[in-house]
Amino acid sequence: MNPSLEAFSQRLGHSFRQRELLVLALTHRSYGADHNERLEFLGDAVLNLAVSDLLFDQYDDSPEGDLTRIRAHLVRQDMLHRIALSLGIPAMLRLSEGEARGGGAQRPSILADAMEAIIGAVYRDAGFDAAQALVRRLFSPLISETATQAWAKDAKTQLQEWLQARRHSVPEYRIETTRGRAHDQTFVVVCAVASHGVEARGEGRSRRAAEQEAARIALERLSAEHE
């Protein structure tokens, strides 16, 4: 195995018995007839199960809907892209000259696909347990952060559903104040639920985040009042 593949294997934490699988996983379809798309097909399914299993254990009280939501956040392209960058995949990819010149080694979709193909390659090389161990190493640090996002993101939907179930009108959101400079702002948003005379304030680094926080607080108050 050439030195850079060897070093890459070490970063992955998996030593390939069949090194040709790793090479294939790093080969984009622009490079030639043998490329990583079949391994990506397999790796996508391996990743999905390995992440499902992690969540099943870690959130042993959460209903299926929450697990599905967190999983969707974990296996999406930008997450795989981040991990691919942290492993230094761009320098390892085999692309056609044209694709390489066009910046293909930095394209999020190409990197995310290669990341899935690598997971598929480990699975073929050494079975599910080895692939699951890889996924655990790569994804465990991201789970709690992602779960928080996935839940927070849903506060607006939850609030709306809560109100609709009781046939009340939808809440209104307005920005109360904005602090800080252009790329370092903090937003304060008010979520007003007219039917219940509730006004909740949420703060966040984006308008969206502030709205979610405000919705979460409004929902807490409404739930407490109605217990």
Add this chain to the structure above:
Amino acid sequence: MNPSLEAFSQRLGHSFRQRELLVLALTHRSYGADHNERLEFLGDAVLNLAVSDLLFDQYDDSPEGDLTRIRAHLVRQDMLHRIALSLGIPAMLRLSEGEARGGGAQRPSILADAMEAIIGAVYRDAGFDAAQALVRRLFSPLISETATQAWAKDAKTQLQEWLQARRHSVPEYRIETTRGRAHDQTFVVVCAVASHGVEARGEGRSRRAAEQEAARIALERLSAEHE
């Protein structure tokens, strides 16, 4: 374990170390707080990987798009429903009285979900290899039939794409003859590709099937002419 659970395990071909997992997998959410939805979440992912792996081996020359298409046909609800019936799951389900009276034990979605939950239960009980063995026993007999359907179904799309890529107009389909009685008919459909003067005949038990067959034959002729 009670006798019917014992017999059911034997039909599955898996002897549970943790029998409570099997009971949980057979428990619909209408029955109580502990139900099979989390196991279904897991089983869905197990099934997806196990089927992907089977297809990866069995169709070792097929591109990723074909594998994805066959997989989608294999893991859909009506396939799971068929398997659930063949295993006698309706008699094993635990449903609320209301759900049972309403015919819940025959509902395809409830049966398909329970089937996935059972696959998840085997996975939790004995790991991926045991679950994969179960999926192989249940699904292997269906693969070649399903693959044929998945491919055949796509002949019309393939023909259309072939013609569009060459900027020719779309083919026309017409029924030439219909034989047999109402519920036992055979259709003969002609697929006419005006731009190439090609008329191909396909026979099938439905208009749709006959069209697909005609499209497949037309595409074969066009491809042969253009090699």
